[in-house]
Amino acid sequence: MVTSETALAPLVELRDIGKRFPGVVANHDVNVTIRPGTVHALVGENGAGKSTLMKILYGVQRPDDGTVLVDGTEHAFKSPSDAIAVGIGMVFQHFMLADNLTVLENCVLGAERIHGIAGKARAAFVDLGQRFGFDLDPDALVEDLGVAARQRLEIVKVLYRGAQVIILDEPTAVLVPQEVDQLFTNLRDLRASGHSLLFISHKLDEVLAIADDITVMRRGTTVGEAKPGSVTKRQLAELMVGSELPSPETAESTVQTRMMLSLAGVSLVVGERSVLDGIDLTIHKGEVLGIAGVEGNGQTELVEVIMGMTKPTSGAIVLGDVDVTAMSTRGRREAGIGYIPEDRQRHGLLLDAPLWENRILGHQTQPPNARGPWIDRRGARRDTERIVEQYDVRTPSIDTNARALSGGNQQKLIVGREMSGDPVLLMASHPTRGVDVGAQAAIWDHIRDARKAGLAVLLISADLDELIGLSDTIEVILRGRLVGTFDPTTVTPAELGTAMTGGHD
Numbered sequence: 001m002v003t004s005e006t007a008l009a010p011l012v013e014l015r016d017i018g019k020r021f022p023g024v025v026a027n028h029d030v031n032v033t034i035r036p037g038t039v040h041a042l043v044g045e046n047g048a049g050k051s052t053l054m055k056i057l058y059g060v061q062r063p064d065d066g067t068v069l070v071d072g073t074e075h076a077f078k079s080p081s082d083a084i085a086v087g088i089g090m091v092f093q094h095f096m097l098a099d100n101l102t103v104l105e106n107c108v109l110g111a112e113r114i115h116g117i118a119g120k121a122r123a124a125f126v127d128l129g130q131r132f133g134f135d136l137d138p139d140a141l142v143e144d145l146g147v148a149a150r151q152r153l154e155i156v157k158v159l160y161r162g163a164q165v166i167i168l169d170e171p172t173a174v175l176v177p178q179e180v181d182q183l184f185t186n187l188r189d190l191r192a193s194g195h196s197l198l199f200i201s202h203k204l205d206e207v208l209a210i211a212d213d214i215t216v217m218r219r220g221t222t223v224g225e226a227k228p229g230s231v232t233k234r235q236l237a238e239l240m241v242g243s244e245l246p247s248p249e250t251a252e253s254t255v256q257t258r259m260m261l262s263l264a265g266v267s268l269v270v271g272e273r274s275v276l277d278g279i280d281l282t283i284h285k286g287e288v289l290g291i292a293g294v295e296g297n298g299q300t301e302l303v304e305v306i307m308g309m310t311k312p313t314s315g316a317i318v319l320g321d322v323d324v325t326a327m328s329t330r331g332r333r334e335a336g337i338g339y340i341p342e343d344r345q346r347h348g349l350l351l352d353a354p355l356w357e358n359r360i361l362g363h364q365t366q367p368p369n370a371r372g373p374w375i376d377r378r379g380a381r382r383d384t385e386r387i388v389e390q391y392d393v394r395t396p397s398i399d400t401n402a403r404a405l406s407g408g409n410q411q412k413l414i415v416g417r418e419m420s421g422d423p424v425l426l427m428a429s430h431p432t433r434g435v436d437v438g439a440q441a442a443i444w445d446h447i448r449d450a451r452k453a454g455l456a457v458l459l460i461s462a463d464l465d466e467l468i469g470l471s472d473t474i475e476v477i478l479r480g481r482l483v484g485t486f487d488p489t490t491v492t493p494a495e496l497g498t499a500m501t502g503g504h505d
């Protein structure tokens with residue numbers, strides 16, 4: 001018989017954990033206790049130290065201070081395989097799958113010793129899928145899977161390796177509402193079977209809906225614990241950031257009559273595939289046009305076509321009065337397009353260059369970075385100081401490499417850079433993805449202020465609350481076509497979700 005005493009004995013204990021990186025204290029005096037068979041939410045702003053702590057628990061990072069206990073035994077993991085050996089698994093924010101292999105192959109890869117490779121592995125995989133309701137075709141190629149299916153595969157992979165404790169680092173950041181519901185059903189089934197889930201999120205509604213226990217982190221340390229039943233969203237947010245809960249809501253319309261961007265019949269065919277199909281859209285001065293869609297329905301290509309990185313097969317793109325269809329990316333930037341790219345690590349920043357050099361990136365021909373043909377280092381440095389100050393980029397200095405900043409601070413730097421020089425159009429792809437509530441509110445404020453001053457914005461976001469809150473108009477994109485126009489003051493996330501997946505009411 002399981003007594004209440006043993007049922008409450010902690011499964012994992014992190015005691016007084018500390019971890020320093022050059023110039024940054026990522027964790028200090030961190031204490032977390034995880035009970036068996038629970039969903040334990042870890043919440044905190046970006047940069048609060050959540051991922052670092054989880055990497056310590058998973059053996060990716062080694063702590064400078066403190067102890068990790070599993071089932072009461074102290075462990076010093078040297079690598080993830082040590083953590084896996086005692087039943088700890090982790091699903092990272094960026095998935096780690098081999099695209100050219102099948103679902104089953106990906107699952108088995110590196111774990112051949114556990115269930116073998118041939119028939120037994122397949123049986124074990126199918127059994128796991130059935131037991132926990134993961135809908136996955138073992139023979140599908142991973143490159144054909146959507147984001148949600150990839151995530152399910154990552155979870156099954158971890159289960160396949162015998163994990164009892166599963167760490168999920170911001171799993172819902174990439175999902176639409178219906179997919180979040182499905183994930184939560186899976187997590188509840190896992191919990192019912194005795195697994196413990198470590199659920200990282202800064203979406204407090206989600207945390208309150210799924211968690212049994214909540215630990216809040218701020219600036220590298222644990223600042224509080226709560227139970228969903230006895231804490232409000234506002235209290236949690238205050239613990240996280242020390243201030244009120246922000247909201248993206250845009251009050252009065254600032255849409256003017258002047259057209260800033262128009263696309264007429266823009267199509268893109270890649271090979272045999274129609275990636276963009278007759279896109280017509282207009283954005284006026286002071287207007288935010290939101291694009292909702294499941295990832296991979298043409299959003300990325302739409303941005304590339306507008307930025308001049310990809311040439312459309314047909315159609316015209318007009319910026320203000322100028323037909324820019326044949327213009328280079330640099331020409332378009334100089335004509336006044338700001339660009340917050342989808343993947344900031346790959347396209348927005350030089351991670352191993354200091355902040356002030358990143359200020360110049362993409363703007364090397366414009367003041368204050370250039371004087372005539374020359375790069376103006378002093379001008380760029382001074383302006384980087386201004387951005388750091390105005391956009392609250394938390395960094396030791398402007399000579400710090402971009403890599404050392406948290407995602408939220410990297411993003412604030414990009415937003416600051418792209419907003420300087422008064423662009424007439426801002427292309428914003430997932431401007432607050434993976435960003436904490438504090439930085440998110442700041443970015444929303446900057447976009448709203450610029451909109452009031454006449455900026456036209458194309459906003460692409462997987463965060464439907466953000467789209468609804470910031471946009472003046474929402475278009476839904478599905479398989480390269482705009483399939484519906486919605487009024488953000490009346491539409492619900494569920495209605496958008498339905499349109500995004502091609503469902504009908």
Ligand SMILES: Nc1ncnc2c1ncn2[C@@H]1O[C@H](COP(=O)(O)OP(=O)(O)O)[C@@H](O)[C@H]1O
Pocket residue numbers: 021022024025026044045046047048049050051052053403404405406407
């Ligand atoms: N490998 C690393 N090298 C240097 N600094 C890092 C590294 N990993 C994280 N940091 C820093 O540690 C802090 C905490 O980051 P992180 O654990 O990723 O926070 P969170 O997951 O809560 O957003 C941030 O300031 C981040 O820049």
Ligand SMILES: [Mg+2]
Pocket residue numbers: 047050051052169
């Ligand atoms: Mg993180």
